[in-house]
Amino acid sequence: xxxxxxxxxxxxxxxxxxxxxxxxxxxxxxxxxxxxxxxxxxxxxxxxxxxxxxxxxxxxxxxxxxxxxxxxxxxxxxxxxxxxxxxxxxxxxxxxxxxxxxxxxxxxxxxxxxxxxxxxxxxxxxxxxxxxxxxxxxxxxxxxxxxxxxxxxxxxxxxxxxxxxxxxxxxxxxxxxxxxxxxxxxxxxxxxxxxxxxxxxxxxxxxxxxxxxxxxxxxxxxxxxxxxxxxxxxxxxxxxxxxxxxxxxxxxxxxxxxxxxxxxxxxxxxxxxxxxxxxxxxxxxxxxxxx
Amino acid sequence: xxxxxxxxxxxxxxxxxxxxxxxxxxxxxxxxxxxxxxxxxxxxxxxxxxxxxxxxxxxxxxxxxxxxxxxxxxxxxxxxxxxxxxxxxxxxxxxxxxxxxxxxxxxxxxxxxxxxxxxxxxxxxxxxxxxxxxxxxxxxxxxxxxxxxxxxxxxxxxxxxxxxxxxxxxxxxxxxxxxxxxxxxxxxxxxxxxxxxxxxxxxxxxxxxxxxxxxxxxxxxxxxxxxxxxxxxxxxxxxxxxxxxxxxxxxxxxxxxxxxxxxxxxxxxxxxxxxxxxxxxxxxxxxxxxxxxxxxxxxxxxxxxxxxxxxxxxxxxxxxxxxxxxxxxxxxxxxxxxxxxxxxxxxxxxxxxxxxxxxxxxxxxxxxxxxxxxxxxxxxxxxx
Numbered sequence: 001x002x003x004x005x006x007x008x009x010x011x012x013x014x015x016x017x018x019x020x021x022x023x024x025x026x027x028x029x030x031x032x033x034x035x036x037x038x039x040x041x042x043x044x045x046x047x048x049x050x051x052x053x054x055x056x057x058x059x060x061x062x063x064x065x066x067x068x069x070x071x072x073x074x075x076x077x078x079x080x081x082x083x084x085x086x087x088x089x090x091x092x093x094x095x096x097x098x099x100x101x102x103x104x105x106x107x108x109x110x111x112x113x114x115x116x117x118x119x120x121x122x123x124x125x126x127x128x129x130x131x132x133x134x135x136x137x138x139x140x141x142x143x144x145x146x147x148x149x150x151x152x153x154x155x156x157x158x159x160x161x162x163x164x165x166x167x168x169x170x171x172x173x174x175x176x177x178x179x180x181x182x183x184x185x186x187x188x189x190x191x192x193x194x195x196x197x198x199x200x201x202x203x204x205x206x207x208x209x210x211x212x213x214x215x216x217x218x219x220x221x222x223x224x225x226x227x228x229x230x231x232x233x234x235x236x237x238x239x240x241x242x243x244x245x246x247x248x249x250x251x252x253x254x255x256x257x258x259x260x261x262x263x264x265x266x267x268x269x270x271x272x273x274x275x276x277x278x279x280x281x282x283x284x285x286x287x288x289x290x291x
Numbered sequence: 292x293x294x295x296x297x298x299x300x301x302x303x304x305x306x307x308x309x310x311x312x313x314x315x316x317x318x319x320x321x322x323x324x325x326x327x328x329x330x331x332x333x334x335x336x337x338x339x340x341x342x343x344x345x346x347x348x349x350x351x352x353x354x355x356x357x358x359x360x361x362x363x364x365x366x367x368x369x370x371x372x373x374x375x376x377x378x379x380x381x382x383x384x385x386x387x388x389x390x391x392x393x394x395x396x397x398x399x400x401x402x403x404x405x406x407x408x409x410x411x412x413x414x415x416x417x418x419x420x421x422x423x424x425x426x427x428x429x430x431x432x433x434x435x436x437x438x439x440x441x442x443x444x445x446x447x448x449x450x451x452x453x454x455x456x457x458x459x460x461x462x463x464x465x466x467x468x469x470x471x472x473x474x475x476x477x478x479x480x481x482x483x484x485x486x487x488x489x490x491x492x493x494x495x496x497x498x499x500x501x502x503x504x505x506x507x508x509x510x511x512x513x514x515x516x517x518x519x520x521x522x523x524x525x526x527x528x529x530x531x532x533x534x535x536x537x538x539x540x541x542x543x544x545x546x547x548x549x550x551x552x553x554x555x556x557x558x559x560x561x562x563x564x565x566x567x568x569x570x571x572x573x574x575x576x577x578x579x580x581x582x583x584x585x586x587x588x589x590x591x592x593x594x595x596x597x598x599x600x601x602x603x604x605x606x607x608x609x610x611x612x613x614x615x616x617x618x619x620x621x622x623x624x625x626x627x628x629x630x631x632x633x634x635x636x637x638x639x640x641x642x643x644x645x646x647x648x649x650x651x652x653x654x655x656x657x658x659x660x661x662x663x664x665x666x667x668x669x670x671x672x673x674x675x
Binding site for chain 2: 037054060080085087089107
């Protein structure tokens, strides 16, 4: 039988993730593509717990824990060190959305502007999940978190990190989803062979934060793509935009929203508004692709 | 070779001679010349190092921690607000046991804005696990960089070379630049024991339960204690090769002194002249210059102070709500000793206010009039 994804498992068995954690799968697939010659910097995020307590480690590649806002610069320092030592490896910064969209953003922008030779990965679960689900700037409009409670859900839109990072004109940027592992692995394989700053955004549903049954993780990740909420795309040098999965007949956003406790409070007009936003964003995206 | 160098460039030459391999830095006044000269040295190939021109001091330190973990020798320089921005990563550097060497040009904190010198920036980092050396002239700045790498790499802790803004950073003095060959002999390449190596994967710095964390901290303290001896040893060895000896503290006319002035950095340098003036007037006074502040040479200072009647500690810093920081530390060090002097804490020269030898003579005379310290802080030169 021919397998569509690499058979070798680089991450170990047993981890400290929650049941149905999307972020565990993201690392598992990414490492299948990157291979063992990889060094990861990890800021404060769910993965700093998932990896297991000292002296254990789940990943079987070098893992360097660093402060919340420093995954990108620490990775660039490791790259510089490897260069002077004459060593080659994939240097990966692996961070959640809080570290990426918010506290670490200035440093990521700096690393991107200098086009440092690292792969920056954000596994996006749309809130500060490691501290118990507080809103981040990746949290979607109207979602409930512990800091955007039911009587005051998030008032702002999710930050468009893809466009912002693309505007840094880095050699490669891609979005991926754990529901589409072949696509994810393909993109990481492509990123691996590119020199310079690469930015990968992986959509990772979170059962505890989003309040859904752990059995629905993949279904929700797939629905996010099928509803056009999370488009799968690639951008080269900020100019060449391409969808890697076109969604010709999108499912209504309601199908995605209704499965999650964080959107349970939504009224019909809220859903309409979200649908409108998603349609608008898709149009904006098509404009960029046509260019 | 002798060259006329400003303190900032003395730092750069120290880094070049130490063969730093990765430098990451962000510009801040009055540190800028350090970075500029190093950029030139890297661009011309005179110094074979990777220079990461980061977007903040916080990132500079993060990058160096990563680079140091691969086994590279690393350097950065900063001042004041920049050092404060790094604060989180200073803890990280020490916790990760990375022997990063940094130059800090002592500059006062804002607000109000000030680019001039005092020691509150570096002393605010007292408890981060960084070693701190306070230089008194540009020669010592250069020499201390080389020694700092040797000590830091032996005890696996980062080190900060501290120099006064403008008083040293922008003041040119003749500086002897040691031969590269001799420096290479004195300072062999850095070999990191536990490192990031793609061929041998390890996880560093992961979540550590109360069953293990405590021991990590214990080991940092033990490394600091070991460093006390290392600074003496390395300072002696440096003296043998280069003819300039260094230690944890330096004394001047202290052997027969009844009263002692204690200070650090350039104030201590100025105090030497004050001692001479006072000696001419028959005062039996001497000087202790505290060169290494972390690890703190409390035993050594207590021993020198044991035969004195009075000691006046001159601080160019303040711990608000308490007193001068060197004063606190020295007072704490002698508390349990049987033979100890009365100790007076003077604060002066904040925000770069000039402190002359005449000022120090006056401070001394004031203190000699007092039986006991009038308060925890004796202010000198406040104009209200």
